[in-house]
Amino acid sequence: AAAAAAGAPPTSAAARGKLPAQLKLLYQICHVDERLWHLREFLRTHPGCKVIVYFLTCACVDYFTTALERGGPANPNSQVKATDKGADKGADKDMAADNVVALHGKMKQSQREAALADFARVTGGGLLCSHG
Numbered sequence: 001a002a003a004a005a006a007g008a009p010p011t012s013a014a015a016r017g018k019l020p021a022q023l024k025l026l027y028q029i030c031h032v033d034e035r036l037w038h039l040r041e042f043l044r045t046h047p048g049c050k051v052i053v054y055f056l057t058c059a060c061v062d063y064f065t066t067a068l069e070r071g072g073p074a075n076p077n078s079q080v081k082a083t084d085k086g087a088d089k090g091a092d093k094d095m096a097a098d099n100v101v102a103l104h105g106k107m108k109q110s111q112r113e114a115a116l117a118d119f120a121r122v123t124g125g126g127l128l129c130s131h132g
Helices: 032-045 058-067 109-121
Strands: 050-055 100-103 125-130
Touching: 032 050, 032 058, 032 125, 050 058, 058 100, 058 125, 100 109, 109 125
Parallel strands: 050 125, 100 125
Antiparallel strands: none
């Protein structure tokens, strides 16, 4: 926490030691048409991590949650045609789609509470949310 607080303003949560030591802020710059695949790959390659992804709108949360279901996006750089049967064989079992949870302001309170409880219960997965 001391290293994280070194450049932080004295009133920040980092300086006061209020942030968990394991908390990491990560981002990746990519083409817009590759971001869904990159998110899927990040979740797949970090199965024991809890990941919170913020989106601008509730509709984005719903879209990405649906798009990350089993059978989700193929590698945009792959030379294999999408029409080839079995082209992305095994991807379904690698994806922790069951551990992707949506949370946004247009959900009923009981749905939001259930979503948060689901995310708290799992050892790894993604919470896709928006501010409102």
